[in-house]
Amino acid sequence: CMPATKGVAEPEAAPMLARPSADGSSTRPGSRSASITELTPMSRNGSGGPGRAPTSAWRELIPAHDTDADGGDASAGDPAGEKLGHSPFWVIAANNVVYMAAPLSLPATMARCGWFFGTLILVYSILCTYHSGLLIGDIILERPHLDSYPKILGEALVTLFDDFLRLPLDRALLRRVGSEMAIVLQFMAYFFDTMAQVLFCAEYFDELTPEPDDGSKSLTQKQWLLVTGLLAIPLMQAPNFSESRVAVVAAAVCLFLNVATFLAEVLIYRPWNCVPGPEYQTPDAGSVMIGFTAFAYAFGGHGMYPEEMREMQDRTQWPRVIRWTYVLCVGMYVLCAYLGYYAYGSAARANLNLNFPLDGINTFSIIVQLVVTYYCIYVTSLVMLLHVEEHAFGIDPRTNCGESSFATTLVRFVFRTAFLGLQVLLCWFLIDIPGDVLLTVQSLSGAIGMTALTYILPFVVHWILQPHRVRSWGMRAWYVINIVLGVQIMIGGTVSGITELVDGLFPDPNGPQCTEFEQAPRSPCDPCYRGGLPEQFYDLAMEFRNGTCGCLLDAE
DSSP states (O other), X not given: OOOOOOOOXXXXXXXXXXXXXXTSOBOOTTSTTOSSOOOOOOOTTSSSSTTOXXXXXXXXXXXXXXXXXXXXXXXXXOOTTSSOOOBOHHHHHHHHHHHHOOGGGHHXXXXXXXXXXXXXXXXXXXXXXXXXXXXHHHHHHHOTTOOSHHHHHHHHHHHIIIIISOOOOOHHHHHHHHHHHHHHHHHHHHHHHHHHHHHHHHHHHHHHSOXXXXXXXXXXXXXXXXXXXXXXXXXXXOOSSGXXXXXXXXXXXXXXXXXXXXXXXXXXXXXXGSXXXXXXXOOOHHHHHHHHHHHHHHTOOGGGHHHHHHTBSOGGGHHHHHHHHHHHHHHHHHHHHHHHHXXXXXXXXXXXXXXXXXXXXXXXXXXXXXHHHHXXXXXXXXXXXXXXXXXXXXXXXXXXGGGOXXXXXXXXHHHHHHHHHHHHHHHXXXXXXXXXXXXXXXXXXXXXXXXXXXXXHHHHHHHHHOGGGOOSHHHHHHHHHHHHHHHHHHHHHHHHHHHHHHHHHSOOTTSOOEEEOSSGXXXXXXXXXXXXXXXXXXXXXXXXXXXXXXXXXXXX
């Protein structure tokens, strides 16, 4: 653990703020409909006045000195700037890049969508998610007390009913409902995503294990799942983003090395020149839905943006964080998406190493990806862990190792280890499902949570909380398009992903039977067949050669 940053200057007293109303005018501080009134220093017990303790953990979601209908003080939580984060700009930007970047999964995502729809969705996702990332920062810079997604959504729900719908509902209840909605979405997004990272690690370990001559394995993939879980326990104890700065640098270096190994594999073997070469199948509607949600997964770091801003030393540098994130990630995405899909066609796998031949470059690529994925197991779960620890156990999410008591460290260790164990257990049951389970799990993560947190909610809450920024008809149309399209993709992608999982759990007994291969170079999914494809493959008629499911059909 790294020591807490010393010598941080105390912030100046916060000025009086007024929230614009639905028509763009400012609401007078002190009125019932004002969301933010004068922000005054609070007592150390977290209440709005001396000696007053909050009556519920959810009281912290209520802005400082907000007045309820009965005139009581509804304040809670830290006022803006009472405690600054420890993380410099580059740590947050590096975490964004390492978490968001999934360049080697883009060829499989393009394969689901095809050239036309893949290009259309990729360009749209870049524009939409770049904008939504800036919108989240805009909300927090103007309302610093909204330093988590649950707080933002809770405040947006209160503002919607107070200023837009003019319905006199209980504001504390509305905040709680909105907050719980955000928590559910974050949980669904990042819980599934962490499972995908655990599955990746188990596959990588299995691929690195040499096979004895008798074809047996020293450890099965299920046993590698347990190994992955045990190895991740120490890293899971890093309290927050600030304490992970050493690990994130190593992960970022490995990420760029991984893209370099991808270029080496493709340019050395040039699979498009092989016979038979890659095929580019026409996608159906369900496949495009899965592909869209896989793109949402690739751009889906927004659910942790508020929590990252909370830990920044200077929140005004957030636009700079977004710019660097997208410059680096979009460059890798465009390169890998088009070159990888051109090289491997519809046979591209979410774990692209399964398409590479068995050579030293592939082995090196697996090793560096293992480092990145190992770190992602931690960072993907961190937002959920910090929220539960804050609200259930009273642990300040900005507390570093040097500031933690033994009891805090023990609670964190037990809780995070049990949480990781549950994810490993679910992966244990999913790993036996045939087909590309990784892409399906990623798509579910993108559909259920990340589409909402990235494509839908930033535009919804920004329109509600900052209506003076959404005045033109063109801007309103852009917001509406993103919201409506996001809802459709969220529903369609969820249905398609669940359908694929169910079909895998209960396969058609009359369908084609095939023998799975653990490595693509020993299966038709490698268009070059450079890694030792079984000779009997060439004796089969073309209709028995399957280039999409990673298996060799049984001619009998």
